[in-house]
Ligand SMILES: Nc1ncnc2c1ncn2[C@@H]1O[C@H](COP(=O)(O)OP(=O)(O)OP(=O)(O)O)[C@@H](O)[C@H]1O
């Protein structure tokens with residue numbers, strides 16, 4: 001169970017995972033707007049998929065949600081359960097926001113510690129449970145020392161697919177209400193790909209998810225797909241509705257110029 005603490009009187013407010021972008025514009029530098037009037041309403045548990053060509057602003061949306069950059073007050077608001085994002089302490093925000101990004105940062109240490117990093121208070125049983133949910137348990141058990149196998153900082157002794165499975169396990173042990181995913185594009189063998197897919201699906205269940213989608217199954221399952229172009233949302237809807245619309249999404253999709261495999 002997650003809760004916000006109200007600084008005024010210390011009472012706890014249940015954290016539901018509702019995220020609102022209210023007419024947000026943003027630029028990394030002055031005089032160069034990268035996002036134009038973005039409005040998004042993710043209800044608790046919904047999956048929002050971001051698609052669009054390179055440079056369209058997908059990562060920027062996620063950067064704002066995780067407060068890697070702040071939106072100036074006059075350029076719109078982002079609300080997390082009705083609380084303006086910039087009023088939430090960065091540490092609190094990061095803990096309540098799980099991230100599975102394309103390059104997972106692993107450190108030199110055991111597999112166990114690398115997963116537990118997602119939640120330093122987790123017990124051994126919770127770490128193992130998270131690894132099972134992520135579908136990482138199988139490969140870990142086949143390593144010479146199982147969960148106590150030491151991996152090097154760059155994860156050089158693991159395959160890319162295995163590193164992704166660890167990233168999913170790490171997010172699972174944190175058990176956050178909101179999840180940010182940047183799906184990997186690199187080709188991974190079909191068997192590992194299937195493991196990752198199932199692990200991701202289990203991880204996403206019951207959480208609000210923002211995902212930069214590259215997999216067809218992800219967009220198909222999204223409650224809303226946002227098609228970005230040059231920093232604006234040009235189309236939005238479900239996979240079916242966007243296909244029927246025969247607009248940009250349809251062309252990206254059928255022309256294979258979208259990075260959906
Ligand atoms: N840190 C930064 N500083 C300045 N400009 C940036 C920065 N990050 C991104 N941009 C610019 O913002 C625009 C949107 O970039 P963004 O990374 O959000 O695109 P994207 O949709 O994630 O692209 P890709 O599919 O290639 O990952 C681009 O014009 C990019 O050059």
Ligand SMILES: [Mg+2]
Nearest residue numbers: 058059060212
């Ligand atoms: Mg990006």
